[in-house]
Each structure stands twice: as C-alpha cells, then as structure tokens.
Amino acid sequence: MSTEFTHESVMPYEVIKYLGPQSGDIIVDGTLGGGGHASLILERIMPNGLLVGIDQDQEAIKAAEKKLSGFKANTKIIQGNFGDIGKILTELKIDKVDGILLDLGVSMHQILTPERGFGFYPSPENLKAPLDMRMNPEVGLMAADIVNTWKEKELAELFFKLGDEKYSRSIASQIARKRPLNTVNDLLEAIKAGTPPSYRAKSLKNKWAANVFRALRMEVNNELGVIKEGIRGGLKLLRSGGKMVVITFHSTEDRLVKEIFKELTLTENYQPGFGLPKEPSVAELVTKKPVSPTESEIRRNPAARSAKLRIIKKL
Ligand SMILES: C[S@@+](CC[C@H](N)C(=O)[O-])C[C@H]1O[C@@H](n2cnc3c(N)ncnc32)[C@H](O)[C@@H]1O
Numbered sequence: 600m601s602t603e604f605t606h607e608s609v610m611p612y613e614v615i616k617y618l619g620p621q622s623g624d625i626i627v628d629g630t631l632g633g634g635g636h637a638s639l640i641l642e643r644i645m646p647n648g649l650l651v652g653i654d655q656d657q658e659a660i661k662a663a664e665k666k667l668s669g670f671k672a673n674t675k676i677i678q679g680n681f682g683d684i685g686k687i688l689t690e691l692k693i694d695k696v697d698g699i700l701l702d703l704g705v706s707m708h709q710i711l712t713p714e715r716g717f718g719f720y721p722s723p724e725n726l727k728a729p730l731d732m733r734m735n736p737e738v739g740l741m742a743a744d745i746v747n748t749w750k751e752k753e754l755a756e757l758f759f760k761l762g763d764e765k766y767s768r769s770i771a772s773q774i775a776r777k778r779p780l781n782t783v784n785d786l787l788e789a790i791k792a793g794t795p796p797s798y799r800a801k802s803l804k805n806k807w808a809a810n811v812f813r814a815l816r817m818e819v820n821n822e823l824g825v826i827k828e829g830i831r832g833g834l835k836l837l838r839s840g841g842k843m844v845v846i847t848f849h850s851t852e853d854r855l856v857k858e859i860f861k862e863l864t865l866t867e868n869y870q871p872g873f874g875l876p877k878e879p880s881v882a883e884l885v886t887k888k889p890v891s892p893t894e895s896e897i898r899r900n901p902a903a904r905s906a907k908l909r910i911i912k913k914l
Pocket residue numbers: 606607608609629630631632633634635636637653654655656659679680681682702703704705706707734825
C-alpha cells in the first residue's frame with residue numbers, strides 16, 4: 600500500500616464559508632479522508648472546539664491522524680460509517696453539534712491505490728488488482744462477488760441506473776460470458792468486448808470504463824443507502840441554526856441529496872394529519888441551487904469538475 604495520501608480537498612473556501620465554523624464549535628466531518636477539510640475547520644474552532652472525524656477506511660484514518668496530529672486535544676477520529684452518525688455520537692456522549700460535512704464518494708488516494716480495485720485506467724498495476732472496491736476492506740461484498748453472482752439483467756440495470764452506462768446490456772452480457780472475473784483486467788476485458796471501439800476512442804482521457812466501475816463501487820459500499828441515513832441521522836443531531844454541507848460528484852448522488860433536502864424543507868404543504876409531507880419542516884435550504892467549483896479551482900484540480908455542494912440549515 601502507498602504511504603503518501605494523495606487527495607486535494609474540493610471547494611475548501613466554499614466549505615468554510617457555508618459551514619461557518621466558529622471558535623468553540625463541535626463539527627462532524629463524516630468523510631474525513633486525508634483530513635484536508637478537517638484541518639481548515641480545526642483552525643477555526645480552536646481553542647475549545649471539537650472535530651469528530653469519521654471515515655470507514657483505515658488508511659484514511661491513519662493519514663488523517665498524521666495530518667491532524669497538531670490538534671490532538673480537539674479531535675476525535677473514529678473508523679466507522681457516517682450512516683451510523685447517531686450511534687457514533689451517542690457513544691461519544693455528544694447530543695448536539697454545530698455543523699456537519701459530508702464530502703461523498705472516494706478519495707483520489709483510494710482510486711490511485713491499485714490494490715483497492717477502484718482504478719479503471721488500464722495501467723499495469725491496476726490490471727492485476729483484485730476486483731475489491733470496498734472502502735472498508737474488512738466488511739461486506741467485493742465487486743467480484745457482484746459481477747460473478749448477479750443475474751445478467753440485474754447487472755445491466757445496475758450499470759444503467761448507477762452508472763448511466765449506455766452499453767449496460769452488452770457489457771452485462773459479456774460479463775456473464777466471461778465469468779469468473781477476478782481482476783480489474785478481467786472486468787476491463789468484458790467492458791471492452793461489450794462496447795464499440797469508437798465509443799472507447801471517443802472517451803475523454805481514456806475513461807471508458809469509469810461508469811461501470813462507479814456503479815459497482817456505489818453498490819459495493821451501499822453509497823445511496825448511507826447518504827439517506829447520514830443526512831437524516833445527522834440533521835437530528837444539529838442544533839437549531841447548525842448547518843450541514845454535502846458535496847456530491849455525480850448526478851445520481853446529487854439528485855438524491857436534493858430530494859432528501861426537499862423532503863426536510865417542505866413547509867408550506869404541511870398540514871398535520873392531511874396528506875404529504877408527514878413531518879413538519881425541520882430545516883431550510885441555504886442556497887436554492889447547488890454551489891459549483893470556480894473555473895480556477897477546476898483548472899487547478901480537474902477532479903473537482905463535477906462537484907456540487909448543497910447546504911441545509913436546521914430550524
Ligand atoms: C472525497 S473523500 C474526503 C476527502 C476529505 N474531505 C479531505 O479533505 O481530505 C471521501 C472519503 O469518505 C470516505 N467515505 C465514503 N463514504 C463513507 C461512509 N459512508 N462512511 C464513512 N466514510 C466514508 C471515503 O473512505 C473517503 O476517505
């Protein structure tokens with residue numbers, strides 16, 4: 600495993616602007632990664648604030664512990680899933696927090712560590728990697744379990760729904776033919792066989808396998824399921840006036856965050872006992888539209904291109 604943690608935090612200025620951490624605040628970073636955003640937050644909540652940093656990946660935890668070592672007294676770092684935010688904070692005996700950040704998806708470090716199986720570029724190191732893709736390699740099914748056991752139709756649906764993959768059916772059919780698939784190379788060969796050469800040639804920066812890899816990664820890590828749990832669970836913990844900032848990198852994720860935020864902020868239709876929504880509004884949107892990275896950030900960090908940041912404020 601590589602020891603250097605490579606990840607450039609996305610929209611750092613906007614995260615601080617909208618989260619608004621103040622001296623003495625308790626802030627949860629539910630996707631700690633290398634601790635980039637966390638260090639910016641910590642600088643602002645000192646000297647008495649507390650940052651609770653959660654990540655399910657042991658490598659991220661180690662990197663963040665190193666990066667945040669100067670803030671030890673003001674940091675609690677937990678290996679866990681932000682979907683369990685309520686349970687994690689109960690164990691820490693914290694019942695209210697001032698802000699929550701969720702910077703969803705995988706880190707560049709995870710993508711660039713071939714052994715993890717996230718890397719879809721056909722580099723020699725990636726090719727021999729196992730089809731794993733678990734953010735926490737200690738639990739759950741691997742991508743190989745899915746491609747080798749799901750029905751062809753189910754795979755096609757997965758690639759279409761979570762990957763927006765135009766050739767979902769032919770790729771699924773090739774996977775079914777070539778089973779068992781064990782390595783990144785096996786999957787890349789199936790994707791190649793299921794897509795026309797012109798499609799791959801047109802793909803910007805050789806990313807023709809990205810959709811299928813993303814769909815598998817999202818399924819392996821139940822990414823959409825935990826977004827719901829994390830946002831709803833997190834909102835219960837926010838104090839009145841506290842903010843939750845969520846960064847997504849893909850339209851499926853962003854649509855889901857938008858829908859959950861909408862459910863939580865509908866007031867005008869609420870009538871106790873009549874129709875939907877069933878609960879009164881508990882939050883308000885801070886910006887109507889999602890915030891995007893600036894052109895200069897995208898030039899500096901092309902991985903930020905698809906990022907969208909949404910903010911909700913607890914009433
Ligand atoms: C985009 S990176 C975060 C980078 C971080 N904000 C920084 O500035 O360094 C996403 C991180 O969230 C973690 N992650 C994704 N889903 C998670 C979940 N449900 N629970 C806990 N950690 C999660 C990943 O392991 C990864 O380290």
